[in-house]
Structure formats: structure tokens, C-alpha cells
Amino acid sequence: MPVRIQAKDFDAGAEIAALRRDNRKVGAVASFIGVCRDASEGTAVTKMTLEHYPGMTEKALERIVSEAKRRWNVMDVLVVHRVGELKPTDQIVLVVVTGAHRGEAFAACEFIMDYLKTRAPFWKKEETPQGTRWVEARSSDDEAAQRWEPPKSSAA
Amino acid sequence: MKVRILYLASLREQLGKSGEDFEIPPATSTVAGLRTLLMARGGTWQTALAQGKALRVAVNQEMAQSTTPVNPGDEIAFFPPVTGG
Numbered sequence: 001m002p003v004r005i006q007a008k009d010f011d012a013g014a015e016i017a018a019l020r021r022d023n024r025k026v027g028a029v030a031s032f033i034g035v036c037r038d039a040s041e042g043t044a045v046t047k048m049t050l051e052h053y054p055g056m057t058e059k060a061l062e063r064i065v066s067e068a069k070r071r072w073n074v075m076d077v078l079v080v081h082r083v084g085e086l087k088p089t090d091q092i093v094l095v096v097v098t099g100a101h102r103g104e105a106f107a108a109c110e111f112i113m114d115y116l117k118t119r120a121p122f123w124k125k126e127e128t129p130q131g132t133r134w135v136e137a138r139s140s141d142d143e144a145a146q147r148w149e150p151p152k153s154s155a156a
Numbered sequence: 157m158k159v160r161i162l163y164l165a166s167l168r169e170q171l172g173k174s175g176e177d178f179e180i181p182p183a184t185s186t187v188a189g190l191r192t193l194l195m196a197r198g199g200t201w202q203t204a205l206a207q208g209k210a211l212r213v214a215v216n217q218e219m220a221q222s223t224t225p226v227n228p229g230d231e232i233a234f235f236p237p238v239t240g241g
Contacts, residue, residue, distance in 0.1 A: 050240065051164070081240065093241050117240060119219075121164070122241070124239045125165075134165060134166040137238065
């Protein structure tokens with residue numbers, strides 16, 4: 001299964017080794033790890049809670065992975081996303097893409113993260129000294145995802 | 157006909173409810189119609205589900221539009237824009 005949602009932490013090195021499986025065709029491994037920061041929007045964050053929509057979130061992630069594999073010539077993909085309580089410095093998300101060459105692996109990895117941030121049902125609630133608050137969606141994340149939309153066909 | 161409704165994340169906290177089985181009249185055929193019925197409860201329901209609120213809807217775990225049909229036995233989820241990663 002290329003997609004996992006779990007409360008427990010992950011070991012990126014072990015996950016990458018498992019995904020490569022000594023495949024002699026792999027020439028590039030691109031990975032991304034998202035980490036919990038100690039501040040957001042200028043406010044200290046002491047803890048965060050991540051929630052998802054069991055069932056739909058897995059399907060949404062699987063669809064994003066399928067789309068990445070359709071667009072780029074990559075071999076294997078892994079997405080691990082944590083839920084539950086996290087504190088600053090904790091790992092949140094891991095994306096690993098293997099392929100023959102770095103260009104396609106980098107692109108697929110970034111695409112998966114941009115789509116995950118705007119299309120996969122996860123929500124963050126932060127604890128700050130002023131109380132708890134739900135994180136608001138950012139327009140910069142929408143813009144990052146829009147870069148990957150296919151160019152609009154001209155009407156001419 | 158009966159549908160299952162879910163309220164997620166901040167919407168669940170605003171409404172004080174994580175979900176419910178809801179009997180909708182046969183005339184209610186779309187997501188927009190269901191939303192209007194729920195808003196008619198007034199109070200927090202009206203404000204939290206108001207048009208113009210950044211709200212997402214999924215029908216049977218697929219992203220839906222206001223025009224998406226609603227059928228008996230469907231699972232309909234209302235939630236805010238996503239913020240994972």
C-alpha cells in the first residue's frame with residue numbers, strides 16, 4: 001500500500017530502504033518530510049492535533065499518487081501521514097518517490113505534496129498561549145497546487 | 157429517504173455534533189438542497205453553513221459540488237478547507 005495514515009512516528013531511512021528493495025533500476029530517490037514548527041502566523045505553537053476523514057483521506061491520497069505516476073515516469077511512491085497529537089520538531093508527513101532519474105522523482109514528490117496540502121482531508125488544530133485555533137487554509141497552497149494544472153486550451 | 161451526515165474538524169466543534177442520520181424529503185435532490193434544510197434549523201446551523209462560508213462537501217467520500225445529487229443511503233460530509241501536510 002503506497003499510502004499510510006498513522007499516529008506513530010516513522011523512520012524515513014527504513015521507509016526509503018523498504019521502498020527501494022534493492023531495485024537495481026532505481027537511480028534516484030526523492031523524499032520530503034514535513035515537520036511541526038514551534039510557531040505559525042507569528043504565534044507560538046505548543047502542540048497540534050491532526051484530524052482526518054477515515055476512508056476518504058486514504059482514497060484521496062491514493063488518487064494523488066496515481067496521478068503522479070500517470071504524469072511522471074517514476075517507479076514507487078510512499079506517503080505516510082501522521083494524525084493525532086504532535087509537538088514542535090515532530091515529523092508530520094513523509095513522501096518518497098523512486099525513479100530512474102532525479103528530474104521526474106523531484107517533480108512527482110513536489111506535486112504529491114502540493115496536491116496533498118490542498119486536496120487530502122486533513123485538518124490541523126494548534127494550541128497556542130492564547131488558546132486553541134483551527135489552522136486556516138492558505139491561498140499560497142492553492143497557488144502552489146495550481147502550478148500543476150494542465151495549461152488551458154485556447155479557444156482559438 | 158435517509159442519509160448519513162458527517163461534520164468534521166472545526167465544523168463539528170461549531171455544531172457540537174460529529175454526525176447524524178437525517179431523513180430528507182423526496183424533493184431534496186442535491187447537496188445545496190440538503191444544506192438549505194440544515195440551515196433552516198437556525199442559530200449556529202444557519203451561520204456555520206451559510207452561503208459564502210468556505211465549506212467543502214463530499215458525497216460518498218468524493219468531493220462534491222452544490223449540484224451533486226443526494227441519494228438514499230449516501231454519506232455526506234461537510235468540512236472546512238483542508239490544512240494537512
